[in-house]
Amino acid sequence: MREINASIPFDKALWRQDIAASQAHVAMLAKQGIVSAADAKAIAYGLAQIAGEYEQDGVPEDWDLEDIHMTTEARLTELIGPAAGRLHTARSRNDQVATDFKLWVREALDAMDAGLADLQRALVARAGEHADSIMPGFTHLQTAQPVTLGHHLMAYYAMLRRDRSRLADARTRLNECPLGSAALAGTGFPIDRDATSQALGFDRPTANSLDAVSDRDFALDYLFAASQCALHLSRLAEELILWASQPFGFVRMPDALSTGSSIMPQKKNPDAAELVRGHAGRVIGCATALMVTMKGLPLAYSKDMQDDKPPVFEAAGLMELSIAAMTGMIADATFRTERMRQAAELGFATATDLADWLVREADIPFREAHHITGAAVKLAEESNCALIELPLAELQAIDARIDARVFDALSVDASVAARASYGGTAPEQVRLQVARARAELGMDG
Numbered sequence: 001m002r003e004i005n006a007s008i009p010f011d012k013a014l015w016r017q018d019i020a021a022s023q024a025h026v027a028m029l030a031k032q033g034i035v036s037a038a039d040a041k042a043i044a045y046g047l048a049q050i051a052g053e054y055e056q057d058g059v060p061e062d063w064d065l066e067d068i069h070m071t072t073e074a075r076l077t078e079l080i081g082p083a084a085g086r087l088h089t090a091r092s093r094n095d096q097v098a099t100d101f102k103l104w105v106r107e108a109l110d111a112m113d114a115g116l117a118d119l120q121r122a123l124v125a126r127a128g129e130h131a132d133s134i135m136p137g138f139t140h141l142q143t144a145q146p147v148t149l150g151h152h153l154m155a156y157y158a159m160l161r162r163d164r165s166r167l168a169d170a171r172t173r174l175n176e177c178p179l180g181s182a183a184l185a186g187t188g189f190p191i192d193r194d195a196t197s198q199a200l201g202f203d204r205p206t207a208n209s210l211d212a213v214s215d216r217d218f219a220l221d222y223l224f225a226a227s228q229c230a231l232h233l234s235r236l237a238e239e240l241i242l243w244a245s246q247p248f249g250f251v252r253m254p255d256a257l258s259t260g261s262s263i264m265p266q267k268k269n270p271d272a273a274e275l276v277r278g279h280a281g282r283v284i285g286c287a288t289a290l291m292v293t294m295k296g297l298p299l300a301y302s303k304d305m306q307d308d309k310p311p312v313f314e315a316a317g318l319m320e321l322s323i324a325a326m327t328g329m330i331a332d333a334t335f336r337t338e339r340m341r342q343a344a345e346l347g348f349a350t351a352t353d354l355a356d357w358l359v360r361e362a363d364i365p366f367r368e369a370h371h372i373t374g375a376a377v378k379l380a381e382e383s384n385c386a387l388i389e390l391p392l393a394e395l396q397a398i399d400a401r402i403d404a405r406v407f408d409a410l411s412v413d414a415s416v417a418a419r420a421s422y423g424g425t426a427p428e429q430v431r432l433q434v435a436r437a438r439a440e441l442g443m444d445g
Contacts, residue, residue: 002063002064003063005066005303006063006066006067007066007067007068007306007309008059008061008062008063008065008066008067008068008071009061010309010310010313011067011068011097011306011309012058012059012061012068012071013104013309013313014068014097014100014101014103014104014309015051015054015059015068015072016051016054017099017100017101017103017104018068018069018072018096018100019047019050019051019054019072020103020200021096021099021100021103021179021196021200022043022047022072022087023044023047023048024179024195024196024199024200025087025090025091025179025196026040026043026044026047026087027040027044027195027199028191028192028195028196028199029086029089029090029191031192031195032189032190032191032192034089034090034189034190034191035086035089039083039086042080042083043076043080043083043084043086043087045080046076046079046080046084047072047076049079050072050075050076050079053075059071062074067093067097068100069093069096069097069100070093073085073087073088089189090180090182090187090189090191091179091180091182091187092181092182092183092184092213094181094182094183094184094213094300094301095178095179095180095181095182095183095209095212095213096179098178098181098212098213098215099177099178099179099200101218101219101308101309101312102174102177102178102202102218103200104312105174105218105219105222105312106171106174106175106201108222108312108316109167109170109171109174109222109225110171111316111320112167112225112226112229112316112319112320112323113164113167113168115319115320115323115324115327116160116163116164116167116229116323117164117441118323118327119160119323119326119327119330120157120160120161120164120437120441121441121443122327122330122331123153123154123156123157123160123330124153124154124157124434124437124438124441124443125331125443126150126153126330126331126333126335127149127150127151127153127154127157127430127433127434127437128150128431128434128438129150130148130149130150130153130335130337131148131150131427131430131431131434132148132150132427133148133149133150133335133337133340133341134146134147134148134149134337134340134341134344134412134413134416135147135148135149135152135250135337135340135341135343135344136340136343136344136346136347136349137152137349137425142347143343143344143346143347143348143349144349145349145350145352145353145415145419146344146349146350146412146415146416146425147416147419147425148416148425148426148427148430149335149337149340150427150430150431150434151424151425151429151430151433153330154430154433154434154437156232156235156236157433157437159232159235160229160232162228163225163228163229163232166224166225166228166229167225169221170218170221170222170224170225173217173218173221174218174221175201175202175203176197176202176203176204176205176206176207176212177193177196177197177200177202177204177205177206178205178206178212178213178215179193179196179197179200179205180193180196180205181206181209181212181213182209183213183300183301184209184210184213184214184299184300184301185209185210186209193205210299210300211299213300213301214297214299214300214301214305216290216294216305216308219290219308219312220287220290220291220294222312222315222316223283223286223287223290223311223312223315224287226283226286226287226315226316226319227280227283227284227286227287227315229319230279230280230283230284230318230319230322231280231284233276233279233280233322233323233326234276234277234279234280236276236326237273237274237276237277237326238273238277240253240270240273240329240333241270241273241274241277244268244270244273248339248343249336249339250335250336250339250340250343251333251334251335251336252333252334252336253268253270253272253273253329253333254328254329254332254333255268256328256332257270257271257272257273257325257328257329257332258270258271258272259271272325272328272329273325273326273329275321275322275325276322276325276326279318279319279321279322280322282314282315282318283315283318283319285311286311286312286314286315287311287315289307289311290307290308290311290312293305293307293308294308341412344412345386345412346386348377348380348381348386348387349412349415350387350388350409350410350411350412350414350415351373351376351377351387352373352415353409353410353414353415353418354369354372354373354376354387354406354409354410355369355370355372355373356369356409356418357405357406357409357410358372358373358399358401358402361403361405361406362399362401362402364401372398372399375398376390376395376398379394379398387410388407388410388411392404392406392407
């Protein structure tokens with residue numbers, strides 16, 4: 001029972017939050033006249049001393065004391081004597097742990113948001129450098145249409161923007177204080193829950209004591225947001241892995257975030273990107289673990305909820321590493337733009353531009369233009385050349401309405417320049433996206 005019951009090996013991570021919540025609680029108890037000023041002063045002094053000890057030496061693990069809350073209270077009793085027992089007046093470990101955990105998750109949300117902002121800045125900076133760099137755009141991993149590298153990078157900026165909005169939403173829902181809910185029914189002492197909420201930076205106290213001590217939605221919100229973000233990071237990692245392979249050759253990964261082979265001296269493996277991709281599965285597993293833990297619990301607190309913290313702590317550590325690694329990869333990668341351009345000129349990526357030209361200049365319905373373009377692509381394949389390299393006479397043999405002006409539309413440069421609709425890949429649109437992002441991120445002053 002001692003081994004299955006103890007949580008101090010992992011919940012010691014909450015010591016800063018536990019001390020802060022206890023300081024706020026004892027200050028409120030003194031203000032309300034529930035605890036004497038002398039006892040409150042002694043408790044506050046003792047808690048400050050314990051915080052210094054934990055900071056310097058770490059939190060001791062005595063499994064007989066079970067958790068961080070009892071560990072701190074036992075040390076407080078050693079320091080100031082029986083007055084330490086007054087700290088737990090008008091609270092329970094149920095509302096205490098809910099408060100501590102909320103404070104920890106709130107900090108984790110803020111830390112992830114700051115990390116994602118740094119990654120966005122790296123993406124925006126590189127997108128600005130490559131607003132004109134042409135590369136193939138893909139669907140089904142098949143060459144589709146030419147795009148700019150800047151446009152491609154800004155797609156991930158947009159994904160991370162949504163991730164940050166989810167973090168902000170989660171933080172708003174989280175920011176109600178459970179302290180004072182006690183075990184499940186509230187307390188008969190004349191406490192001031194608004195005072196403790198304000199002291200701890202919450203917007204307000206929770207409205208229902210039963211819900212307050214049994215709620216772990218805030219932890220799930222964090223894990224849901226982290227899972228979605230991890231999926232986005234994994235997609236970016238996968239592209240970098242593909243681009244760094246010799247068949248693509250679009251990017252050279254930073255040496256500091258790559259590894260060699262134990263047997264093949266020529267290898268440069270994108271291990272950091274592969275680990276970011278792998279971490280996504282673990283983060284999703286953490287979310288699944290907590291969902292399954294919570295799915296059948298009646299109100300209010302059950303000991304199953306002790307298992308709420310390990311998956312959140314694990315996910316937070318993985319996300320911190322993944323975001324930092326991805327930021328370094330984007331900032332220091334060398335994009336091989338000549339290779340990208342060469343690839344964009346293969347695969348008949350401007351076929352849609354031919355169809356659009358037929359619609360625009362020859363007034364041909366798009367479905368008919370699509371059919372004509374298909375015939376042109378087949379001819380180019382048989383001739384082993386690009387569309388722009390087909391002789392005009394051969395194009396006119398397919399459809400007499402084609403004239404020499406068509407070649408102005410068939411280069412990759414013309415193709416990307418033509419996509420100037422809002423949000424498109426045209427360099428002018430990419431620069432507009434970058435300028436707005438820079439302003440949003442405070443990159444210009």
